[in-house]
Amino acid sequence: MIDTKIGASNSKDDPAAVAGAAFAALQADSGRVVTGLKNKVMSAATEALPDRAAAALNRGMPKPGSAD
Template identity: 95%
Template sequence: MIDLNVRGAVQLTKPAVHDTMARGSGTILFTSSIAASMPDPFEAVYGASKMFLRWFGEALRSEPKDKGVGVTVLMPGPTETDFFHRAKMIDTKIGASNSKDDPAAVAEAAFAALQADSGRVVTGLKNKVISAVTEALPDRAAAALHRGMPKPGSAD
């Protein structure tokens, strides 16, 4: 996960930034998560890697902006994909939830944010509220609030 979300993002970004700067235009999208808004008990490595992507993308956004390069950080909430099955999280509240976002809606929001040159986009009203609340709370309180969602066996 660290190789994919951290090392892979850095290694792929460097040539992309150089190419887009040489052209004088282009956009780069990082897929972070609302998990980057709070400490993530039971998914600490995932949350930390998504936090890295968030801050890496937001920092990078300011570097080549005068060269015609846009950087957007996508922060979706739980999305209806095979992620929870592959992550063996089906027995969690978050994995078993029937209120996950539609992947097409998340992709549309990401594309619209790229077109608008938005620095960051949190998809869906529910996710915007969760992100705003958890970012306003002290880290310990945000972690406690989130703890029950990814806890193994919490779907029961």
């Protein structure tokens, strides 16, 4: 995963904050949690777009070798 755009990014959320948000969501019986402003914007955009457009938007980020 290190050689992907996501893995090479320096703007990852703090793991403790993500775990805390996930735990709070579990306690609140919420089926979904999105942490961080960038993730919330991306999540809202992909939900608003048609599936084909959302897939195209996200296609390159997890692709091996995309960090170059």
